[in-house]
Structures are given as structure tokens and as C-alpha cells.
Amino acid sequence: MDIRVNGSGPTAPFLSARDLFETEYDLSLPVDVEIRDDPDVRTWAGHYDDRHVLNIPRQAASSAMARELALHEFAHMARYEQEHPSHTQSTEEALFLALAGKSVERRKLSHCYQIANHMKDIYADDITLSVGPGEKLLAFLESSLAAAVADRPESAPRADRTRLSANADPEITAVNAAFALALAERHDLVDADHRLYDLAHVATVDAPNVPFETFKRRFRELASDPDSSSYRQVLVDATRTYVGEDASSTEA
Template identity: 70%
Template sequence: MDVRVQGNAIASPFLSAVDVFETEYDLEKPVKVHVREDPDERTWAAHYPTHHTLNISATAATSAMARELALHEFSHMARYEQGHPSHLQSTEEALFLALAGESVERHKLAHCYQIANHMKDIYADDITLDLAPADKLVSFLESRLAAAVADRPTAPPRPGSRLATAGSDPEITAVNAAFALALVERHDLVSREHRLYDLARVAESDAPSIDVRAFKRRFRTLGPDPSESGYRKALVDATRAYAADRGA
């Protein structure tokens, strides 16, 4: 597995992630790591004919989560190389199918992309959590959800965020809570007394129009090996459940 860290970034977290990843998986294409001077704690993967790119903010690259974030993005790359429907399905196509004839506010459309990202994350984390302990991930989910429910929104989330922060409105925060619960239940990571459940109840109370249990079920029960049409239907249905007949 060929990983090249570009610039002056510290390479050790990424090389450590490679060591963990290679115990069970490999990538055919090389990976170029770009550390960006971005104040947000964001990571995202991009795929090209000759290589993958791991984009990561400088803040994230120097955080305690750097190795785990890199491992998560390697898992996205693996899903892409596997030809998994979750990573080949065009989000734009699915949203067009789901929202044809609907009038949807721009920020809600951004939320639909966030939901599509969550569905991809479920499949990437099926790999990630097969390789590494979940303690840091659970703490990360808890802290991000706590931040989101503590403050009122100022702007919609930026693409690439694993969970929305205080910049998200209560409705997408409730969906994000459903995602967090779905992930920990899918992998049996915490008990029902965990603080995530308390935070999810607060998020749900702030957004009574969102059925948190229904969204949790959608994320948690995604089949491991869906057909292209089956995955497309799941994404279309999730989009409609959030946005259809709710736009301005």
C-alpha cells in the first residue's frame, strides 16, 4: 500500500493507519495525503483514475483522532475499489429521483447530502471498526453531538463533516443523532445507558418533525452487500423521508 504524505505534515499518524489497515485490507491505487490549512476538523477522500487523495485539515491531522480519521478514509477508498454501490452511486442522481417535483430549500438540500454521506460512512465504518478499537470513535461521536445540541445553528454543515456541529439546525442534528446511535448499535459498541442516548433524546425533542427511531433503523439495517438498485432505493427513500413535502 503506497501512501505519500505531501508537504510538511507529520507522517506518523498516516503510516500508523496504514499498518493497521494492511492487517486485513489493501489498496491497489496509491494514496496522496494533502494536509490543508483549513480551520474545520474535516477529512474527505477523492478518487482519480491513477490514485486516491486523502484531504485532511491541519487541525485534524494534528489531533488525537488523526490515525482513526485516516483509517476511516482508507476504508472509503477500499469500498470504492470494491465497487460497492454506496460509493459508486451518484448522490446527485438519487436526489433528483427523490426530489423531482419538490421545492426544497437550499440548506435542506445540503442536509440531504449529509444523509448520503452518513450512508457511505456506515459502510466505511464496517471496515474501520473491524480493524481498530471503537473507544475514540464513540468519544468523537459523543463530543460532536453534544456540541450540536448545546448551541443554536448559524449555518448548514460543510460537506465532509462526520457529524454536524453547532452550525447545523435541529432537524439535521436529530438525523445525525440517529446515525450515531445506528453506528454504535450496528457494532454493539455501547450500552443503552450511554450518554449518546440522552443526547439523542434532546436532539429529538428539539426537532419533533424528525423520526429519530426511523432514521436510526434506516442506517442500522443497511445490508452489507446491496444491489445497485437496492442501494439507490434506500438512498432515495431516506432523502424523501427527510425532505419531500417539507420544502418551501
């Protein structure tokens, strides 16, 4: 596996991730790691005819999670090379099928894309967690969910509870909680008394209209090797479940 690190930043986390990844998997195409100066750039993988590109901000590349972030992105690259349906299915096509004839607010539509990304992440982390330990990933999931629910006013009556964080929408936070628990349960990372369950409960209280258990089950029980048709249907069904009655018909 050929890896080239470009930009000012550490190389050790990426080489360590490569060594771990290569215990079970390999990539046909080389990987260019682009360490970005912009701290607002998210970590993501791009796929091209002649290479993969791992884009990562310098802050993340220098963090304690750098190796795990790189390993996760290598797993996405592997799924892409495998032509796994989760990484070849057009999200736009699935959403069109799910929402044809419906009017959906922009906020909800962006959440549907995030649900699709969660499914991709499940399949990538099936690889990630087959070659590396899950402790840091579990801690990351816990801290991310805790941050999303941290600002809720505990003393307010349930009917009056509002989320104070401008960045955390309560409905997608509940879906994110379902994803976090589903991934943890899928790989036996948590005991029944883990704090992640308490955080998920808080998230579900804030979003009573989101079918949390349904999403957790969907994420946790994703088939390991679906065909294209069945995966498309799972994505369509998840989209329709999330939008639910909030989608109004545009037909006359």
C-alpha cells in the same frame, strides 16, 4: 499499500493507520496524503485514475484522532475500489428520482446530501471498525453531538425552545444523532445507559417532526452488500422520508 505524505506535518499517524488497515485490507492505487495549511479544510478522500488523495488540515493531522481519521478515509478508498454501490451511486441521480416534481428549500436539499454521506460513512466504518477499536470513534460521535445540542436553553418551555447555535440546525442534528446511535448499535459500541442516548433524546425534542427512530433503523440496518438498484431505492426512500410534507409539488 503505497502511501506518500506531502506537506509539513506528522507522518506517524498515517503509517500507523496503514499498518492497521493492511491487517485485513489493501488498496490497488497509491495514496497521497496532503496536509493542508488551511484549518477550515475538511478531511476528505479524492479518487483519481492513478491514485487516491487524503486531504487533511494540519490541526487534524496532529490531533489524537489523526490515525482514526486516516483509517476512516482509507476505508472510503477501499469501498471505492470495491465499486460498492454506496460509493458509486450518484447522489444527484437519487435525489432527482426522490424529489422529481417537488420544490425543496435549499437547506433541506443540503441535508439530503448529508444523509447520503452518512450512508457512505456507515459502509466505510464497517471496514474501519473491523480493523481497529471503536473507543475513539464513539468518543468523537459523543462530543460532536454534545457540541450540537449544548446551547439549547434547558429552562424554556418546550414550545418555546430554540437553538442558539448558528451552526446546528435542529432537524439535521436529529438525523446526525440517529446516525451516531445507529453506527454505535450496529457495532455494539454502547450500553443502554450510554450518554449518547441522552444526547439523542435532547436532539429529538428539538426536532419533533424528524422521524428519529425511522432514520436510526434505516442507518443501522443497511444491508452489508446491496446491489445498485436496492441501494438507490434506500437512498431515495430516506430522502423522501426526510423531506416529507415540506416538499411541495411544482406540477400544475
